[in-house]
Amino acid sequence: MLNPDLVGRTFTGATSTTISQESITAFAHAVGEENISVAPPTFGITVTLAQSQSLLQDSGLDWTRVVHGDQRFEIHTPIVAGMSLTCDCTIESARVVAGNEIVSVKADLLSDSKLVASTWATLVFRG
Amino acid sequence: MSTFIVGQELSPHTFIINRKKLVTYADASGDRNPIHLNEEIAKSVGLENLIAHGMYTMGLAGQYVSAIAGSAHVKEFSARFTKPVVVPADTDVELVVSATVTEVNADSIRLEISAVCNEVKVLGMAKALIAL
Numbered sequence: 001m002l003n004p005d006l007v008g009r010t011f012t013g014a015t016s017t018t019i020s021q022e023s024i025t026a027f028a029h030a031v032g033e034e035n036i037s038v039a040p041p042t043f044g045i046t047v048t049l050a051q052s053q054s055l056l057q058d059s060g061l062d063w064t065r066v067v068h069g070d071q072r073f074e075i076h077t078p079i080v081a082g083m084s085l086t087c088d089c090t091i092e093s094a095r096v097v098a099g100n101e102i103v104s105v106k107a108d109l110l111s112d113s114k115l116v117a118s119t120w121a122t123l124v125f126r127g
Numbered sequence: 128m129s130t131f132i133v134g135q136e137l138s139p140h141t142f143i144i145n146r147k148k149l150v151t152y153a154d155a156s157g158d159r160n161p162i163h164l165n166e167e168i169a170k171s172v173g174l175e176n177l178i179a180h181g182m183y184t185m186g187l188a189g190q191y192v193s194a195i196a197g198s199a200h201v202k203e204f205s206a207r208f209t210k211p212v213v214v215p216a217d218t219d220v221e222l223v224v225s226a227t228v229t230e231v232n233a234d235s236i237r238l239e240i241s242a243v244c245n246e247v248k249v250l251g252m253a254k255a256l257i258a259l
Binding site: 027031033038041064065066067069120 | 148180252
């Protein structure tokens with residue numbers, strides 16, 4: 001069970017991730033995209049999911065029981081190689097439904113304190 | 128740039144998903160959850176077989192959306208993972224992605240996206256906003 005005190009709190013990403021051209025190219029090729037000058041629209045997940053995972057694992061949730069419920073992206077600026085991104089995660093809600101714990105996490109990607117993309121994930125921890 | 132009208136159905140595209148591609152996506156995304164890579168582990172946690180990453184399916188749908196005006200023009204993209212895409216060994220699974228135009232603005236369009244695998248919808252409420 002997630003500590004209810006964590007809901008509504010924002011965890012500021014302490015480290016930044018510098019996006020390499022290789023990582024954009026590999027992701028683009030994996031989803032069948034030939035244009036590698038900007039990252040595909042779902043590329044942000046490579047940063048946000050890892051941050052959400054470490055936050056929720058540190059909070060005591062069992063990542064081996066997780067199922068991705070839904071995902072949303074609002075992209076303000078396309079991600080390009082050389083960008084240095086930090087990720088701020090906010091646990092927006094946590095509730096238990098039929099023995100499963102459903103956690104909604106907003107993850108903002110920032111470059112030089114400027115918002116690049118906001119993402120929302122619903123993660124279902126199977127009971 | 129072509130002209131869009133509300134209700135217009137965009138041509139479907141079929142993507143092939145197989146286990147080799149899941150390994151490629153796992154490496155590229157960093158999501159190496161074994162339920163997407165190891166049949167035994169997938170079955171041990173109650174799944175009928177190995178399943179694709181929801182984000183891989185969404186990534187392919189994202190490629191479909193990107194093809195309309197380019198990756199840089201995709202402003203919003205969302206989906207629910209309603210049913211798993213089961214990927215048996217040595218099998219190419221077909222994912223058919225299509226879209227309907229739901230809104231046309233001066234500088235953008237909204238789409239409702241369909242992603243179907245073996246006649247089952249695997250994404251729900253899938254939507255995108257594309258800047259033109």
